Amino acid sequence: MHTRNFALSASRRAPALSIAHQRLATRNPRNVGAAWRQRLAALCLAAVAAFAGNSARAQAAPKPDWSLADMPSQAGRIFVVTGGTSGMGFEDAKALAAAGARVVIVARNPERGAEAIAKIRADDPDAQLQFESVDLADLSTVRALGARLRDSLPRVDGLINNAAIMAPPERGTSPDGLEAQFATNYAGHFVLTAELLPLLRRSEAPRVVTLSSIAALRGRIDFHDLQSERSYEPMVAYAQSKLACLMFARELQRRSDAAGWGLQSLAAHPGVAVTELVARGPGLDSAQGQQWASRREHYQTAAQGAIPTLFAATAPEAVGGTYYGPTGPMEINGPLGLATVPPAAQDAGVAARLWSVTEQLTETRFPAGAR
Numbered sequence: 001m002h003t004r005n006f007a008l009s010a011s012r013r014a015p016a017l018s019i020a021h022q023r024l025a026t027r028n029p030r031n032v033g034a035a036w037r038q039r040l041a042a043l044c045l046a047a048v049a050a051f052a053g054n055s056a057r058a059q060a061a062p063k064p065d066w067s068l069a070d071m072p073s074q075a076g077r078i079f080v081v082t083g084g085t086s087g088m089g090f091e092d093a094k095a096l097a098a099a100g101a102r103v104v105i106v107a108r109n110p111e112r113g114a115e116a117i118a119k120i121r122a123d124d125p126d127a128q129l130q131f132e133s134v135d136l137a138d139l140s141t142v143r144a145l146g147a148r149l150r151d152s153l154p155r156v157d158g159l160i161n162n163a164a165i166m167a168p169p170e171r172g173t174s175p176d177g178l179e180a181q182f183a184t185n186y187a188g189h190f191v192l193t194a195e196l197l198p199l200l201r202r203s204e205a206p207r208v209v210t211l212s213s214i215a216a217l218r219g220r221i222d223f224h225d226l227q228s229e230r231s232y233e234p235m236v237a238y239a240q241s242k243l244a245c246l247m248f249a250r251e252l253q254r255r256s257d258a259a260g261w262g263l264q265s266l267a268a269h270p271g272v273a274v275t276e277l278v279a280r281g282p283g284l285d286s287a288q289g290q291q292w293a294s295r296r297e298h299y300q301t302a303a304q305g306a307i308p309t310l311f312a313a314t315a316p317e318a319v320g321g322t323y324y325g326p327t328g329p330m331e332i333n334g335p336l337g338l339a340t341v342p343p344a345a346q347d348a349g350v351a352a353r354l355w356s357v358t359e360q361l362t363e364t365r366f367p368a369g370a371r
């Protein structure tokens with residue numbers, strides 16, 4: 001991300017310099033030759049800077065065919081995966097356990113938790129897995145989970161903020177009075193991350209990976225109606241929640257850098273993957289569900305959709321503050337790469353405002369500044 005900004009500023013500097021040199025040449029004709037030489041030098045400098053920016057970006061781009069075979073051993077590492085009972089979260093838990101990690105699967109339903117663990121252990125009897133129940137939309141349960149994990153785990157090396165619901169047809173509210181998608185997808189993870197920060201800080205190389213979506217490209221943070229009280233459009237509220245997740249991931253990296261928490265905070269999205277998200281949201285019989293089903297052959301499997309997250313969570317070359325996803329048409333599928341950061345997610349001022357509004361709404365404070 002820093003590299004992208006660097007490339008941008010390099011290309012912006014070139015026209016500004018050349019205009020200054022044109023003015024100089026116009027005022028004093030004897031300077032025309034010198035001015036053109038300077039202009040040429042400035043353009044060369046800008047080209048070198050842009051090249052440096054591009055090569056830095058190329059370094060940050062992951063290997064397009066990165067796969068589970070590239071994942072280093074995770075033996076001795078402890079991960080918490082929200083929504084690990086189905087879809088991408090299940091694939092995350094399975095792959096991390098297969099690589100030797102101890103994985104805490106966090107979701108609402110203990111029966112689905114037991115089924116997920118049994119399924120993984122059927123292939124990998126030694127998998128170190130446990131299930132912890134939480135409703136991310138109910139912040140009292142998130143705080144209770146935080147307390148349980150702080151009592152029982154020595155540290156957390158990786159937190160994967162993956163659980164979500166998408167586009168329930170009717171507006172729902174959480175026990176804390178928040179819109180259901182805002183609460184589950186974003187606010188619950190905001191609080192969980194704050195709860196687990198002390199455990200993350202005990203790790204030598206802690207990572208937080210937060211799931212966004214290509215839906216974030218259509219998202220907007222509507223501070224006048226953050227909880228969709230005035231108008232509820234299911235996909236608009238989903239897009240806002242996923243944009244908020246992406247902004248959170250980037251802002252968490254900035255705050256960690258400023259405060260010395262030592263985190264790598266990364267974001268990932270799966271493209272479009274065949275999971276339970278549509279069936280449990282708008283429903284497969286809905287117009288949206290039918291439209292989704294009609295394009296199924298273009299979608300990723302859940303295992304393919306999990307690759308950007310697993311890269312972000314484990315690859316030594318993954319870079320904090322970066323957003324990973326598939327790079328095929330419209331980023332729906334395809335080889336792993338850098339995902340498009342929507343312009344709305346690039347506004348650090350809005351991200352900081354969202355952070356402080358969320359602290360107020362959830363009555364949660366991350367520790368201030370001190371290292």
Ligand SMILES: NC(=O)c1ccc[n+]([C@@H]2O[C@H](COP(=O)([O-])OP(=O)(O)OC[C@H]3O[C@@H](n4cnc5c(N)ncnc54)[C@H](OP(=O)(O)O)[C@@H]3O)[C@@H](O)[C@H]2O)c1
Nearest residue numbers: 083085086087088108136163164211213272273275276277
């Ligand atoms: N599938 C896609 O095409 C797609 C596209 C873009 C982004 N994503 C993102 O990818 C992530 C994974 O989604 P998925 O497609 O794998 O969905 P999924 O199959 O529906 O899985 C969602 C998981 O979240 C858990 N969950 C839902 N509400 C919860 C709550 N209130 N508290 C705790 N856990 C809760 C569910 O577990 P329980 O029901 O057992 O609690 C389940 O394990 C999400 O962040 C989603 O936004 C998906």
